[in-house]
Amino acid sequence: MAAAVAIAAVLLDAIFGEPRRAHPLVAFGRWAGWIERGLHADSRSRGLVAWSLAVLPWVGLAWLLDGLAAQVSGWLSAAFSASLLYAAIGLRSLGDHARPVAAALDTGDIEGARAAVGRIVSRDTAALSSERVAAAATESVLENGNDAVFGALFWFLLLGAPGVVLYRLANTLDAMWGYRTPRLHRFGCAAARIDDTLNLLPARLTAATYALCGHGATAWRC
Template identity: 65%
Template sequence: MLPFIVVLAALLLDRVFGEPRHAHPLVAFGRLATAVEARLHADSVMVGGLAMLLVVLPFVGLAWAAAIWLPWPAVIALEVLGLYAAIGLRSLSEHARAVAAPLAVGDLPAARAAVGRMVSRDTRALDGEGVATAATESVLENGADAVTASIFWYLLAGLPGVVGHRLVNTLDAMWGYRSPRYARFGCAAARLDDVLNWVPARLTALGYALAGRTAVALRCWCTQARTWESPNAGPVMAAGAGALGLHLGGPAPYAEGLRQRPLLGEGMPPTADSITAALGLLHRSILVWLVGIAIAGGGLWAWRTAVA
C-alpha cells in the first residue's frame, strides 16, 4: 500500500498547505532554465534539446541516486515531498474559484483579470461565456498536466519519474511556444512533454469519464479528440466536456488573432457554475485514481522494486 500512502499524503499536504509560498523548487528551476536559455539560445532544435538535457538530467540523476542510496524511510519522505511539490491541485482550485466568484455576480472585469492568470489567450476580448469557457478548459487540461500526470510518473518511476516529468513540463511552458524565438529551440521540450503526457492524458480522460457522464464522455473522446490541435489535450478536453454535459472549444482570441477551434462535448455553453462543476469532476476523478492505486498497489510496488 506504500504507493497509495505516498500519493494520499502528497494530496493531503497540497490540500492543507497549497503550493510552497517561499522558495518553490520550480521557481528556482525556472530561473536556472532562463539563465541557460539566455546563454545557449540558438535557432536550432539540437541546441534546444541539449539545453533541455543540461537542465533536467542532473536533477533526475540526483533523484535516482537518492532513491538508490538513502534508507527507505528517507526515500518515502522525499517521494511524498517531491510529489507534493509537483502537483498543484489546491492552486488550480483557488485560481478557478477566483474566476467563478466574480463571474457569478456579473463582475466581468474582475473575472477577466482572474482568468488571465490561468490562460494565455487575450482575456480583454472575452465575454462572460468566453471567460467561463477559458476557465473550464484550463481546469480540465491542467488537471492532467499539474496533477494526474505527476501521480502517474510517480507510480511508474518513483521520485526520478516525478522530477523528470515536472521539469520537462515546466520547460514546455517556458520554451514550447510557436514564436520566432522558440519555434525550434523549444521543439525538443514540447515534443518530449507530449510523449511523457501521452498515457497520463488518456488515463485522465478515462478518470473524467468514470467520474461524470460516462457514455457521453467516451463518445466525445472517441469522435472529437482527434480534431483538437494537441494530441493530449484533445482526449482530456473532449472527455471532460462530455462528462460535464458542456460544449467547449469554439473561437478564442489570442495575441496573434482570433483562433477558430473545434467544438468539444455535448450540451450547454459554460457558465460560472461550469467552472465549479469542472473542479468537482477533477476531484472525483482523483478519487477514481486513488481507488485504482489502492487496488493495484501491490503490483505497483513490485514493479517499482524491480526497476530500482
C-alpha cells in the same frame, strides 16, 4: 508504499497548498533561463542539448538521493518521495484559482470573472464573453489537472522519485520553450515533443476521469 506516498503528497497539498516561498520550480526556471541564454540557437539539436542539461542532472540527483535514503530506511525514502511529489503537484492551487472565476460568473460580475481568468491563462481576456471566460477557465483546469496532478502522480507511480522530477521539469520546460515563435520554434521543439510524449497516456486518463465525474455522455462525445 507508493500508493501511501502518493496519498500523503496529495494530503500535504490539500493542507498546505503550494510552497509560498522558494518554490523549487521557480529556482528551476532561473536555471533553465540561464541555460537558454547560453545555448540558444535556431537549432533543434541545440535545443535537445539544452533540454538535457536543464533536466537530466536533477533527475540523476533525485535517483541518487532516493537510493541513499532507501539504504538508510524505507521510511526515509518514502518521506523523500512524498516531499518531491508534494512540490510537483498543485491540486489545491487549481481550485484556489478556478473558484473566483466561477463565483464571479455566478453573480454576473463579468469584469471580475475576466480579471480572475486572466490570472490563470496567457491570452487577453479583456473582451471575452461570459461563455468564453467559462471555457477558458475550464480548459485551463483540465490541462493543469493533467500537468499538476495526474501526470505527476502517473510518473511517480511508474518510476518513483526520478520519474516525478523528470515529468515536472519537462512540463515546466515545455511551458517556457515549447512555443512556435521565431525564437523558439526550432530550439523549443525538443521540449514540446518530450512533454507531448510524457503526457500521451496521462492526458487521456485525465480527460477520462473528468468525463466520469461530470456529464459523462457529452464529455465522451467531445
